[in-house]
Amino acid sequence: xxxxxxxxxxxxxxxxxxxxxxxxxxxxxxxxxxxxxxxxxxxxxxxxxxxxxxxxxxxxxxxxxxxxxxxxxxxxxxxxxxxxxxxxxxxxxxxxxxxxxxxxxxxxxxxxxxxxxxxxxxxxxxxxxxxxxxxxxxxxxxxxxxxxxxxxxxxxxxxxxxxxxxxxxxxxxxxxxxxxxxxxxxxxxxxxxxxxxxxxxxxxxxxxxxxxxxxxxxxxxxxxxxxxxxxxxxxxxxxxxxxxxxxxxxxxxxxxxxxxxxxxxxxxxxxxxxxxxxxxxxxxxxxxxxxxxxxxxxxxxxxxxxxxxxxxxxxxxxxxxxxxxxxxxxxxxxxxxxxxxxxxxxxxxxxxxxxxxxxxxxxxxxxxxxxxxxxxxxxxxxxxxxxxxxxxxxxxxxxxxxxxxxxxxxxxxxxxxxxxxxxxxxxxxxxx
Numbered sequence: 001x002x003x004x005x006x007x008x009x010x011x012x013x014x015x016x017x018x019x020x021x022x023x024x025x026x027x028x029x030x031x032x033x034x035x036x037x038x039x040x041x042x043x044x045x046x047x048x049x050x051x052x053x054x055x056x057x058x059x060x061x062x063x064x065x066x067x068x069x070x071x072x073x074x075x076x077x078x079x080x081x082x083x084x085x086x087x088x089x090x091x092x093x094x095x096x097x098x099x100x101x102x103x104x105x106x107x108x109x110x111x112x113x114x115x116x117x118x119x120x121x122x123x124x125x126x127x128x129x130x131x132x133x134x135x136x137x138x139x140x141x142x143x144x145x146x147x148x149x150x151x152x153x154x155x156x157x158x159x160x161x162x163x164x165x166x167x168x169x170x171x172x173x174x175x176x177x178x179x180x181x182x183x184x185x186x187x188x189x190x191x192x193x194x195x196x197x198x199x200x201x202x203x204x205x206x207x208x209x210x211x212x213x214x215x216x217x218x219x220x221x222x223x224x225x226x227x228x229x230x231x232x233x234x235x236x237x238x239x240x241x242x243x244x245x246x247x248x249x250x251x252x253x254x255x256x257x258x259x260x261x262x263x264x265x266x267x268x269x270x271x272x273x274x275x276x277x278x279x280x281x282x283x284x285x286x287x288x289x290x291x292x293x294x295x296x297x298x299x300x301x302x303x304x305x306x307x308x309x310x311x312x313x314x315x316x317x318x319x320x321x322x323x324x325x326x327x328x329x330x331x332x333x334x335x336x337x338x339x340x341x342x343x344x345x346x347x348x349x350x351x352x353x354x355x356x357x358x359x360x361x362x363x364x365x366x367x368x369x370x371x372x373x374x375x376x377x378x379x380x381x382x383x384x385x386x387x388x389x390x391x392x393x394x395x396x397x398x399x400x401x402x403x404x405x406x407x408x409x410x411x412x413x414x415x416x417x418x419x420x421x422x423x424x425x426x427x428x429x430x431x432x
Contacts (some may be wrong), residue, residue: 007224016149019230020148023152025253030315031043031163035163037241038247041244041248046118054126056097056222057085057091058090060215061217061219063347065083066133068137069364073212080344087130102115124178125181127185132147154184173375213350216356217352220343223359223363230363248317254325256352257333258340285345289395291327304326304327328383332388333390335390362393363389404414
């Protein structure tokens with residue numbers, strides 16, 4: 001297989017993510033206008049629990065599959081077989097845990113139909129994550145991109161049909177997500193069968209290796225997801241559903257700034273597990289951090305200035321309170337974009353546990369500050385807590401990363417003239 005250049009892969013992932021932004025914006029516009037602040041708040045809230053459960057039920061298999069496929073320690077067909085067995089197990093586990101969680105929440109706004117639709121998404125959402133990991137481990141970045149952008153395309157079309165044209169409201173919004181997940185899972189299964197042949201062959205050492213490494217990925221992912229989403233659950237508990245709607249929309253828009261770091265992270269992890277020259281990867285990572293930070297800073301300033309005009313024009317005046325959410329959560333969003341790049345580098349060398357050590361204390365701080373500030377300041381209190389948690393967690397991660405890769409912190413952030421021309425050098429180095 002001819003290796004694609006780093007630049008092409010990053011550009012491909014970034015382009016896919018840009019499409020996700022545009023499609024996601026259209027989806028949020030339709031849903032926010034058709035469902036209103038209350039309905040959009042319920043829609044956001046009902047997806048929080050399954051997202052958290054799925055992040056744990058994945059058992060880190062996406063990350064461990066990238067690692068072991070890239071390291072070539074086992075036959076790829078055997079790894080895929082093991083992943084399918086784990087998928088069957090985690091799907092049942094995810095549905096059971098999420099169902100019990102909804103029973104304990106006992107929220108009257110979550111009807112049985114809504115809960116059923118959300119539960120049915122879980123196996124397919126897990127499959128999308130697992131299969132994407134297989135493609136990334138094989139450095140088939142294009143297929144991984146397709147899973148992301150085409151599923152969102154189907155989601156958009158389904159939202160237009162179910163919510164806008166047919167007027168199914170909340171049931172239509174959730175059905176649209178389910179249809180998108182099912183379709184793209186079938187597509188991925190076709191290509192996996194074509195390349196590896198789908199068979200269920202139990203090999204204890206492969207299952208054990210995937211699960212042991214995956215546990216570290218899973219725990220780190222859950223902690224990060226809790227840092228991202230615990231504020232919505234606490235807002236729902238201690239504030240109003242309208243505040244949840246305002247906050248969810250504002251955060252979802254601000255988080256679009258993560259697309260470049262996300263694109264870099266996907267390719268960086270794939271390259272790390274498949275490349276022997278780790279010193280070169282360290283230097284590349286530092287340059288990527290600097291360039292993505294500058295790009296994020298410019299985008300943050302633009303979003304801060306434009307959001308008071310764009311948000312009401314697109315989503316309507318009733319979502320005007322979301323403008324403040326966007327503007328004041330930007331520092332935390334910008335800081336954690338640094339973490340997104342650095343964590344992909346360490347994950348590629350089999351050290352996802354670093355995120356656990358760093359962001360577990362940050363999660364505790366996040367929860368305590370939310371409990372303190374949400375009753376006083378509502379959604380703005382959640383913004384303040386998020387900024388503190390994201391900033392402290394990222395700063396701590398930078399220092400730990402520096403120790404592990406033996407690169408001084410100042411060197412990581414030491415801007416050079418070559419930072420803005422290094423993609424050409426990377427093209428030559430990666431493609432040789």
